[in-house]
Amino acid sequence: DTAVSQTPKYLVTQMGNDKSIKCEQNLGHDTMYWYKQDSKKFLKIMFSYNNKELIINETVPNRFSPKSPDKAHLNLHINSLELGDSAVYFCASSPRPSGNYEQYFGPGTRLTVT
Amino acid sequence: AQSVTQLDSHVSVSEGTPVLLRCNYSSSYSPSLFWYVQHPNKGLQLLLKYTSAATLVKGINGFEAEFKKSETSFHLTKPSVHMSDAAEYFCVVSETEVTGGGNKLTFGTGTQLKVEL
Numbered sequence: 001d002t003a004v005s006q007t008p009k010y011l012v013t014q015m016g017n018d019k020s021i022k023c024e025q026n027l028g029h030d031t032m033y034w035y036k037q038d039s040k041k042f043l044k045i046m047f048s049y050n051n052k053e054l055i056i057n058e059t060v061p062n063r064f065s066p067k068s069p070d071k072a073h074l075n076l077h078i079n080s081l082e083l084g085d086s087a088v089y090f091c092a093s094s095p096r097p098s099g100n101y102e103q104y105f106g107p108g109t110r111l112t113v114t
Numbered sequence: 115a116q117s118v119t120q121l122d123s124h125v126s127v128s129e130g131t132p133v134l135l136r137c138n139y140s141s142s143y144s145p146s147l148f149w150y151v152q153h154p155n156k157g158l159q160l161l162l163k164y165t166s167a168a169t170l171v172k173g174i175n176g177f178e179a180e181f182k183k184s185e186t187s188f189h190l191t192k193p194s195v196h197m198s199d200a201a202e203y204f205c206v207v208s209e210t211e212v213t214g215g216g217n218k219l220t221f222g223t224g225t226q227l228k229v230e231l
Contacts, residue, residue: 004157033219041152041202043221056218090157099146099208100165103219105158 003027004106006091012112013081020077021109023091029104031055031097032074034066037088037108049074050097078111086113116141116207120222128230129197135190135225137205147188148206148219149179158204164188175199200229 004025013019025032033056034046048056049068063079078085088110092103121136139145149161162173169181179190188205205222 041224043158043204045218045220048218092158099218102148102160102163104160105150107157 004091004093004104006089006106006109008109009107010110010112012114014114015081015083017081018077018079019081019111020075021089021091021111023074023076023106025072025091025093025104025106027093027095027104029093029095030071031094031101032068032071033092033094033103034074034076035090035092035105037090039087043090047074047076048097055097081111081113083113086111116145116209116218116220118205118207118220118222120203120205120225122225123223124226124228126228126230127195130194132191132193133195133199133227135203135205135227137188137190137222138186139188139205139207140186141207141209143209146208147179147181148208149173149177149188149190150204150206152202152204152224154201161190161203195227195229197229197231200227202226 007022031050033048035043037043046060047066051071052068065077068074088108090108091106094101094103117140119138127133147164150158152158161177162171164171164181172178177192202224206219208219
């Protein structure tokens with residue numbers, strides 16, 4: 001009974017391609033997030049959705065487009081992939097958007113762009 | 115604006131000895147603070163959190179952290195480490211964005227804990 005799941009776990013693709021990563025949570029949480037972890041293990045938030053509405057949108061190239069079909073799902077689509085997009089992408093969720101709530105993380109998707 | 119500084123990028127200790135992982139934060143509001151652990155090729159797991167209740171916070175696996183407002187610190191300790199504690203540890207500060215209401219986590223750069231026999 002995985003709480004936050006992501007697919008695929010690994011993704012290897014060539015520059016210029018378009019790819020999607022999917023995330024689902026079965027915790028009944030209202031809020032979901034995407035984070036990028038670079039090669040030095042630094043984690044930075046990219047987007048956050050609350051009840052399907054975008055509430056955090058950090059400085060991310062517009063090649064990255066999140067989409068939340070319902071509050072249990074948050075997908076990340078990336079157009080025209082570049083070498084610098086290689087990273088581990090983590091999805092997370094929390095009960096509400098308030099700062100007091102911990103976030104529950106998925107296992108990550110390791111994206112390699114060649 | 116909020117920020118987190120983890121003072122040591124690597125810490126190496128012997129199994130059975132205590133460990134201290136240091137974290138200092140900066141926040142415009144009363145922050146919530148967290149420690150997360152990441153084992154190799156795994157996702158992040160919450161160890162403990164501080165949300166303006168008791169300043170000494172106990173977490174899972176024998177870890178604890180003390181919130182010291184005067185020192186803007188939230189150091190993580192464990193009295194006796196196990197081999198299984200070898201992992202990357204992240205100190206995290208959280209504020210609720212006033213405008214959008216989003217819960218924005220800001221991560222430190224991580225401390226890699228190595229445990230030797």
